[in-house]
Amino acid sequence: MSIQNPLGHFVNGQGLWLTAVALSGVSSIMGAVNFVTTILRMRAPGMGFFRMPIFCWTALAAQSLQLIGLPALTGGAVMLLMDLTFGTSFYEPEGGGDPVLYQHFFWFYSHPAVYVIILPVFGIFSELFPVYSRKPLFGYVYVAVASFLIVGLGLVVWVHHIFPSGVAQWMRNFFMFSTMLIAVPTGVKVFAWLGTIWRGKLRLTTPMLFCLGGLFNFVFAGVTGIMLATVPVDIHVSNTYFVVGHFHYVIYGAAVMGIFAAIYHWFPKFTGRMPYEGLGKVHFLLTFVGANLNFLPMHPLGLMGMPRRVSSYDPEFAFWNVLASLGAFLLGVSIIPYLLNMLSSWVRGEKAPANPWNAIGLEWLLPSPPAEDNFGENVPTVIARPYGYGTGLPLVENQQSYEQALQEA
Template structure:
């Protein structure tokens, strides 16, 4: 710090945060920006969750109960978009902002002003997307995958605002990802080679490359929609020589890497948490790194497994079936390594560890249903049923969301300098765990029995399971209020946390005081 002061001629004092609202509007500090991302994603989690409540309230009993079918479709669409782009992704970017500089011994992110911009785009993007619900014809009603022609020829007039909102989210993601890549490549502490980086940094580095590769594809496909709607092109209109299936190919070429973007940072979090509470080194570090890279590479050659029923040539079905099943191999390596890390460890079961163990078990269940869906012949039966909904919620909720919870409980003492209430946090975990399984497990059964996705009404034989699912959903959703209570209680009256609250946590983030000072690692640490 002193050398910097001498060079720039400032008064010799530490620069703390600005006062008032400008601290948050103009901040370039990675900790402030990380906190804003995390708070934003928590708000989005509740908005997206309230939309899921509308869906599950409608499906509590057969018959049209509460909402118009068209509004039901808007809730389905907005729930998916808000959870994916508003809750999960900003939460991981917030964790990256907070933790990557601390973990690699950097003073901040490499591009701090870009960092500020990438956050402040988001509230405007999501405000614009949600305000479409109040426009003539309502909001987007075509599902979060926005398949053409539902999203072009037959879309409500508000679709233009939706397209612009998606563009803004994509721009934000690209900026955030570039920032992560530059930070990790250029700002590691002396002595920290790539193979000494914490796993969370590795998973985020790969995630950032995936984002840079596929977000422009999403921008391309929504631009083609815009052209079809307003400028007379026929990319997705068979009447003008286009093809609606082209939309699906371009969308899923983005969409499949996107689902790995949502899970890889969770892999990183769990790879930090499990060794800490098993009190052992992570088993097979190098194989973990290679497995992440393999998953990332393979994620680009499996996209059409979402489209087995569109009428592909047999060779195409076989190719996408085999590549999809191949992804199970590096994923299996990771699960094996997590289990091996726990094997014969001196395990304790603090809340971050509970979330991580639940992650490993439930993510594996979601992976197994994924292998079932990868089999092209039987996918003709599963496609567009609740079995698919069960599958991707089993990988996204215990996968992404539980990974975020594990990370928050693990690093909260470092962020706030206070310990959370362990008893309450365990209560939050168990209620969430029960609610989650009660919600998503029965969906496998109604799906296999033939209940289609995205319908506001259903035949009588599905009634019992749907009632159970709805009760589980209300339990799971409401239990997140416990989480908010725990956060507020911690910040207000938590016990002071030591520098390293966990017995055998390793990494540079545990070498700094709790709470983490506003500026850290002004002089880079040496890594042996």
């Protein structure tokens, strides 16, 4: 059956797509309610807000963004669906609507969506740098609060995606400055991580290498982000490969590498087996070189004027495109040692002890893998922040006897 709207257009494909966008919007809102409620209401005894692991802070921040931003995208999709099927004209100029309004609904969510992805990765960096540097997280309170500054500012920058669309000049100026301000709380975090590893006892394990590589790529993406926030630069490179390069540095260079770090770090806790270090390091090297070789050439291409979303290009762009293709090929190959590692170490890796990395955190008090109900009846009382590396201070009440009881169990 095909659906025709009052104008006589067939709208099956768009109708299905918009319904899917609206439904996944609703499901993500429900997911966000769940995360926020769990963090606000179900913390362990003694776990005050300023004793929470930074990963929980960043999860709370990211899910708050979902709660505020997603209704705009979901509502915008429903309005577009109504324009297509019922002949309303929210975005239809002939009926008095405005197509740029859709861009506003879309980007009001879709700029913060990048923070929904990257904030938990900031949490991962904040968890892992202290473990592999053997030092407390530098500036814990500032790192925690900076997550919410990113939430607040992240909600008032979306117009930087539509600078060339004819928005008023005052809007361009306002959104240029608000976008640049984001560099402050993200800079606070970057310097906190550098302060954490500064003069630490660094252990260059696979998770640490992925964190360091991810941080390097993130700083690079931050610099091109400031460039893109600047109205004249943005208009010059709008719709070119420069934007593609910036985005991939954030998403693959920083976010995906942070996620790999987390997978290697918590793999023993999930599976009860240790991942292979050798394969992990090969995976890291191929990923880091591949990502930079793939995404760095996109910047000169964009500055030269190569448009994005094209299937072929002029010969003058060939050199950088060949390099980018080589990098993409390397990135593809990098997945092979990763999958080999995950499968083989899960099946017959070395058995993991409760706390293979000497990390401080509730999960590391439990055996690997933990029992289905985690702590069961004996939920410990938290008495400190989980970053007391080098201080010898316990995380929970009666920690010694607690760990002993676990070993005997």
